[in-house]
Amino acid sequence: MRAMRHVMFIGSALALAACGGNELEGQDPAGLGQTQAPLRMAPPGQGIPEQYIVVMKKGASLQATLASASIAPMHTYGIINGFSAALNRAQLDAVRSDPAVAFVEQDQVVHADVTQRGATWGLDRIDQRALPLSTTYTYGQPAFGVNAYIIDTGVTPNHPDFGGRAASVFNSTGDGNANDCNGHGTHVAGTIGGNTWGVAKGVYLYGVKVLGCNGSGSYAGVIAGVDWVRTNGTKPAVANMSLGGGFSQAVNDAVNNLANSGIFVAVAAGNSGADACGYSPASAAAATTAAASESNDARAYYSNYGPCIDVYAPGSGITSTWLNGGTNTISGTSMASPHIAGVAALYKGNFGDDSSAAIDQWIKSNATPNAITGNPAGTPNLLLYKGAL
Numbered sequence: 423m424r425a426m427r428h429v430m431f432i433g434s435a436l437a438l439a440a441c442g443g444n445e446l447e448g449q450d451p452a453g454l455g456q457t458q459a460p461l462r463m464a465p466p467g468q469g470i471p472e473q474y475i476v477v478m479k480k481g482a483s484l485q486a487t488l489a490s491a492s493i494a495p496m497h498t499y500g501i502i503n504g505f506s507a508a509l510n511r512a513q514l515d516a517v518r519s520d521p522a523v524a525f526v527e528q529d530q531v532v533h534a535d536v537t538q539r540g541a542t543w544g545l546d547r548i549d550q551r552a553l554p555l556s557t558t559y560t561y562g563q564p565a566f567g568v569n570a571y572i573i574d575t576g577v578t579p580n581h582p583d584f585g586g587r588a589a590s591v592f593n594s595t596g597d598g599n600a601n602d603c604n605g606h607g608t609h610v611a612g613t614i615g616g617n618t619w620g621v622a623k624g625v626y627l628y629g630v631k632v633l634g635c636n637g638s639g640s641y642a643g644v645i646a647g648v649d650w651v652r653t654n655g656t657k658p659a660v661a662n663m664s665l666g667g668g669f670s671q672a673v674n675d676a677v678n679n680l681a682n683s684g685i686f687v688a689v690a691a692g693n694s695g696a697d698a699c700g701y702s703p704a705s706a707a708a709a710t711t712a713a714a715s716e717s718n719d720a721r722a723y724y725s726n727y728g729p730c731i732d733v734y735a736p737g738s739g740i741t742s743t744w745l746n747g748g749t750n751t752i753s754g755t756s757m758a759s760p761h762i763a764g765v766a767a768l769y770k771g772n773f774g775d776d777s778s779a780a781i782d783q784w785i786k787s788n789a790t791p792n793a794i795t796g797n798p799a800g801t802p803n804l805l806l807y808k809g810a811l
Contacts, residue, residue, distance in 0.1 A: 423681070423710050423732060423782035458518035464528040465668050473529040474514065475642055475672045477504040482522035491516040497594065497646040500653060502675045506642030527672050532632075532639045532665055542751065543717045544613070544736030544761055545621065548806050551790050553719060562811060564624035565771035570614050570763060571661040571685070573647045574607030575637060576600060577629030581608060583616040583743050588627040592650045594643035595634040603635035605745045609752060610664050612743030613760035614767065619742040619749075621764025621808070622771065625660075633665065641670055648676040652683055658775035660686040662763040663709075664756035666701050674706040681708035681778040686770070688712060688763040690755035691726040698726035705730050710766070710782045712758040714738060715805060720795045725755055727801040732782065733789050735761040735806040761806055768811040 463469060473496075478484050484505050488495060491513045495505040506529060509517065517523055545559040571591075578601060579588040588611065590600035602608045607629055612618075615625035632647040633639040644665065651661055661680060666689065681687040687709040691698040698704040704711050704726060711730055714722035714737025721727070722738050737758035744750035766781050776784075789804035797803045 423708055423779060459520070459523040460525045461518060462525065462527045462671070464530045468530050468668060470529040470531060470640055472508050472510065473506070473640070473642065474509050475504060475506045475527045475529055475645065476517055477502055477524045477526070477672050477675070478522055479524045487517060487520050487522055490520065493517070497642055497649070499645055499649045499676065501649040501679045502645065502672055504672065506645070525671065527641070527670055529640045529642045530667055530670070532637070532644070532667060542619065542739065542741035544740050544757070545619070547717070547736050548621070548761055548765065548808050551807060561623070561768070563768070563771050565615070565622035565767040566624040567658070568622065568767045568770045569626045569628060569656050569659040570611070570622070570767055571628050571630050571651045571655055571659060572607050572611045572614070573630045573632055573644065573651065573661060573663045574610055574665065575604040575633040576602035576607045576631035577611045577627055578602050578608045578743070578745060579629070581612070581743050582747055583612055583618050584627060585617050587615065587625070588629070590629040590631065591654070592647060593631040594646040595631055595639060597634055600629065600631050602629060602631070602745065604633065604637045605750060606633070606637060606664070606756065607631070608744055609742040609750060610662055610756065610760045613740065613757065614662060614764045616743050621761055622767035624771070625764070625767045641667070641673055645673060645676045648680050651685060652680050655685055657684055658770040660688065660763045660766045660770065662760050663687065663689045663703055664759050666690060666692055666704055668702070669700055669705060670702040673702040677703040677706040678708040684775065684777065686710070686763070686766040686778045686781050688759045688766065690759040691731055693724040693754050694726055695724055696726055697728035697730070699728050699730040701726065708778060710762055710785060712755055712762050713801070714753070714755045714758040715794055719793050719805065721797050722753070727798040729800050731801050733762065733786055733802065733804045733806050734758070734794050765806060765808045765811065768808060772811055
């Protein structure tokens, strides 16, 4: 979380591919003195053809815009006052010419990219200041009564390591199955709150499915999941987004609004070895953005970096829950982010439901400074530490 940011899910995990995109500022193609709303195109090869996210101006009626252009929306969003829809060229021009529209973005794709590695060590690392590892994990009140929303591929509710504390509550993928059929979301949930692999072992785990069985989805579906959590989430609560891709103002706005509503949001920095400020939701100012570290306290080679990072957390070779009651060991900033979400849940369980900004500041103030080797210039050198929680 930062006061300002420049304009990936990321486990070794899920990444909404590419960075950047082409933005067409307001134009007046008919020469009528009317300026169109900006259109932000997806990076080459990453856009979903004729599918868009439309963000309205504050206080504007999206229903009037839908009716005026005969649009059937895929999703409508309260969290950003907007909608997603398939639009032909005439509808797109009509939407951009509507004075109630703030901007339009082409929708983008998310996909999975998982790497197999060794065995887990992350819990051991976040409860001590320095190496070597002690081979133990010490914790107090395990966040009973705190709710964790995993905005991902869903969760496996009946996994034995969840102890009956998990449920599937939302699905924007259209596949008719709200449970995890990929594994990534179940892995993330296990790191947040599994009995064996979890940071906060008493937290309730809720799967918000926005990515399908092949680990892919769209920004439109991701925003729908964030919108659902904002409307239906029960506090005290945290959310984790181990996903991302090219910069999206619409995604960042949704995530910022969720965090500012009192639901703490941890997000993955991305696995492109690039500046995280060029990715969303890694660049969302109100979220807490996780870079990934290795077991020897080196920066993971794949981890994004830069001023949009808030804190490092264990990300390489993390073992957690998987499909069919099993486990898997994978790597990425997707694995770092849920360590932070788990610590935020512990904070809420111990200290109460403070604001996202207060918890973000506590995490950074309590982190171990200058522990990470190979840390690029301009990147905060802070390693997650849960203290006495």
